[in-house]
Amino acid sequence: xxxxxxxxxxxxxxxxxxxxxxKGIGRGELAAGExxxxxxxxxxxxGVNTMTVxxxxxLLKTEGFIExxxxxxxxxSSIPDRGxxxxxxxxxxxxxxxxxxxxxxxxxxxxxxxxxxxxxLCEDAFAEMGV
Amino acid sequence: MFMFCVFAVTDLVIIGIFYAxxxxxxxYSEGTLLGVHLPQSAAESEEVTAFMARYCRNTxxxxxxxxxxxxxxxxxxxxxxxxxxxxxxxxLLEFCIGAMVLLYGTHRKLYDMKVEKGWIGSSGSRxxxxxxxxxxxxxxxxxxxxxxxLFCALILMPCIDADIRHYLVMSDDGWIFPVTGILVSFTxxxxxxxxxxxRNKVYSEDSDLNVExxxxxxxxxxxxxxxxxxxxxxxxxVVVSGLDADGEIGAGMLGVYCIMETIPGFFMIGGFFxxxxxxxxxxxxxxxxxxxxxxxxxxNGWYSNPNDRRLMVQDxxxxxxxxTNMARPAGKxxxxxxxxFVAACLVWGCVQxxxxxxxxxxxxxxGKQVVIxxxxxxxxxxxxxxxxxxxxxxxxxxxxxxxNGGEDQHKMLGRFKGExxxxxxxxxxxxYTPVLEIMTGDGPVYVNSKDPQETEEWxxxxxxxxxxxx
Numbered sequence: 217x218x219x220x221x222x223x224x225x226x227x228x229x230x231x232x233x234x235x236x237x238x239k240g241i242g243r244g245e246l247a248a249g250e251x252x253x254x255x256x257x258x259x260x261x262x263g264v265n266t267m268t269v270x271x272x273x274x275l276l277k278t279e280g281f282i283e284x285x286x287x288x289x290x291x292x293s294s295i296p297d298r299g300x301x302x303x304x305x306x307x308x309x310x311x312x313x314x315x316x317x318x319x320x321x322x323x324x325x326x327x328x329x330x331x332x333x334x335x336x337l338c339e340d341a342f343a344e345m346g347v
Numbered sequence: 348m349f350m351f352c353v354f355a356v357t358d359l360v361i362i363g364i365f366y367a368x369x370x371x372x373x374x375y376s377e378g379t380l381l382g383v384h385l386p387q388s389a390a391e392s393e394e395v396t397a398f399m400a401r402y403c404r405n406t407x408x409x410x411x412x413x414x415x416x417x418x419x420x421x422x423x424x425x426x427x428x429x430x431x432x433x434x435x436x437x438x439l440l441e442f443c444i445g446a447m448v449l450l451y452g453t454h455r456k457l458y459d460m461k462v463e464k465g466w467i468g469s470s471g472s473r474x475x476x477x478x479x480x481x482x483x484x485x486x487x488x489x490x491x492x493x494x495x496x497l498f499c500a501l502i503l504m505p506c507i508d509a510d511i512r513h514y515l516v517m518s519d520d521g522w523i524f525p526v527t528g529i530l531v532s533f534t535x536x537x538x539x540x541x542x543x544x545x546r547n548k549v550y551s552e553d554s555d556l557n558v559e560x561x562x563x564x565x566x567x568x569x570x571x572x573x574x575x576x577x578x579x580x581x582x583x584x585v586v587v588s589g590l591d592a593d594g595e596i597g598a599g600m601l602g603v604y605c606i607m608e609t610i611p612g613f614f615m616i617g618g619f620f621x622x623x624x625x626x627x628x629x630x631x632x633x634x635x636x637x638x639x640x641x642x643x644x645x646x647n648g649w650y651s652n653p654n655d656r657r658l659m660v661q662d663x664x665x666x667x668x669x670x671t672n673m674a675r676p677a678g679k680x681x682x683x684x685x686x687x688f689v690a691a692c693l694v695w696g697c698v699q700x701x702x703x704x705x706x707x708x709x710x711x712x713x714g715k716q717v718v719i720x721x722x723x724x725x726x727x728x729x730x731x732x733x734x735x736x737x738x739x740x741x742x743x744x745x746x747x748x749x750x751n752g753g754e755d756q757h758k759m760l761g762r763f764k765g766e767x768x769x770x771x772x773x774x775x776x777x778x779y780t781p782v783l784e785i786m787t788g789d790g791p792v793y794v795n796s797k798d799p800q801e802t803e804e805w806x807x808x809x810x811x812x813x814x815x816x817x
Contacts, residue, residue: 217479218552218637223654224473246479253482261477261485261546263657 217245221262229264233272238281241292242345252282252290350755351424354435358417362410362442368665369450370406373399377550377630378638381450382645382663383457389466398460402453409449413442428755429697429704436693450664451648458646473654476639480554481547481561488562489543489569495536498580502528505587514590520751528583535576542568545661552635560629564622571618575611582607619667649673649682703753703760708774710783710794710805712812717785719774719794723752723760726772728787730809730816735786738806742775742782742793743768785809 217240221232240246252258255273259266273290276282282290324334372381375390380399389395420438423431502525505511515521547561582604589600596604644652650660653674658681662668671678706722717728745765752761752773759773774794775782783802785792796802 217554218549219477219479221475221477222473223475240479251483253477253479253485257482257485258477258479260544261482262475263546263655265656 217243219262229262230268230272230275233258233269234275237272237276241281244345246292248292248294250292251288252292254289348425350428350431351421354424354431355418355421358421359414361439362414362417365442365446366406366410368667369446370410372450372664373403378636379663381457382454382642383461384638384640384642385457385461385466389461389464394460395457398457405453406449409445413438413445417442427704427757428753429701432700433697436697440693447648454648455646458642461642474639474641475655476549476637478547478549478554478557481549481557484558484562485543485547489565490539490573492536492539492543492569494573495532495539495576498532498576499529499536501580502532502583505584511587511590524583524586528579531579532576535572535579539569539572542572548661549637549639550630551633552637553633556629556633560626563625563629567618567622567625571614574614578607578610578614700753704757708758708760708776708794708796710774710796712808715812715816717809717812719792721760721774726774726792728785728792730812732787732789733785733809733813734788735784736806736809736813737784737786738803739780739782739784739793741780742773743784747771747773783809 219233219236219240221229221236223229225232227235237246237252246252252273253261255266255269259269262269273282273284276290277284281293283293284290321334374380375385375387378384380390380395381402385395417438420431420434423434506515506525515525543565545565547557549557550560551557585607586596586600586604589603590596641652644650644655645663650662650670651673655672655674658672658675658677659669660672662670671682673679673682702722704722706720708719708721711718711720712730715730717730717733719726719728743765745768747759747763747765747768749759750762750764750770752759752763754760755777757777759775759777761773762770763773764770768791770790772790772792774792776795776797779795779797779799781799781802782793782795783806785794794802794805796805
């Protein structure tokens, strides 16, 4: 997949990296078991410090999106079964998602967006996800 | 005549390469025209078409005029070579600066037009794109650079032979071949390593296409460099195997060496054209092109991006070249030092050749030593080493080959070797007589002055000194 990073944006680069990889997994551009570049390779390609890439990978590993192995490097994790959706991590995620959606909904309404249009946008974004 | 031909051909090659690389960048490709990202509709508009037509005309005039000027300048070779070198250096600077101003000045005008018209990306872009699939496969692209170490070892291999070692130690200039060979292989190795570590370029949203193009480029480059390094090592081994009993290299062997050392040039040029053609074929299949508009960082011709940590980036004008990121202090220092080095080399070269042409040949006896000074080098002969002195009507008739020094229609300076005379040194004004021959243990030394009386005076002084010493 193609990662696009805004080098002068307000969002930290490691967060952008994390977000791009998550989106890539969501869209199916990064398959389960697929290798990601090593920290050194990705840092060299982007022209950033290895610590920045390392931080992004640590975050993704903590969230369960990737696994790291000293020999294989970073590998995209398998998607967890629906059966595990009720576990503590998933519950925390649902709470966070709810908070973020509340903010997005408030901002959308204040900017005059209709409910149907907002839901259509959400539907289109979710439809892009191949997973 | 020889130098006239050499420089005339060299100038044509320089101008030809510049024209091929910088002068023909007029086609709209990969979403850019003259290095400026534009939508196709803008590139085909009347205004841009007329602008490019003017640029084409100016380019052709510039290069044509320089072909004429460079050839005319070579006429100075028939006068003083130092004068020619100074004029040629000035022309070279004019040509290089002029070519860059023409290209980058036009690039800037096109960029300004883009900003004025508000064409895509004119607000500037700070996006960096990376293809993860290409990045993962980076380590598996191209041949290993370690091959060059093998070729360096091949060059050192003849040193196992005691005779070769003796030759390298005792000979004045025999070390040049192995040292040059190792430096060349080493340089190829460094270039090879740098190319393999180059970041992958993203051409398309299609990762497989990105991998294919980047892999093809790194493969072609690595094969060309490994092949070049191999021929460099082979050339040296051929020369070493052809050393005669006196430790000399014959003209035929030297010719084979030159031919073999030219072959890497064909590898590089052939590789370049193959890469370009293959890349164009692959990009025709690109139905999802990805263009990152970073024109704002290139608007002045050089790259200046404070958000980019890289010191060296690939040049938009020529993908073979790398340029420095001038937003970084190290980039500015590197560029300044590189320009200073080039200027210093040109000035130093011109000064050395000027000295050869215009510093007079003089002979002085200081203590028990005869010292000959010239623009090329100074040479001291201990009076005890002088076995004979004679005033000749002219230089002995022989076929002299220059080993190290300068030779033109005005002077013969340095070390020579005659078919019959053997190794000798010359500090002569061509066409002036008499010629003073000083016989030494290392071979004869021939020296003269433009004033025949001065040459005779040298003869008398040396004779008196030898008589006093004995």
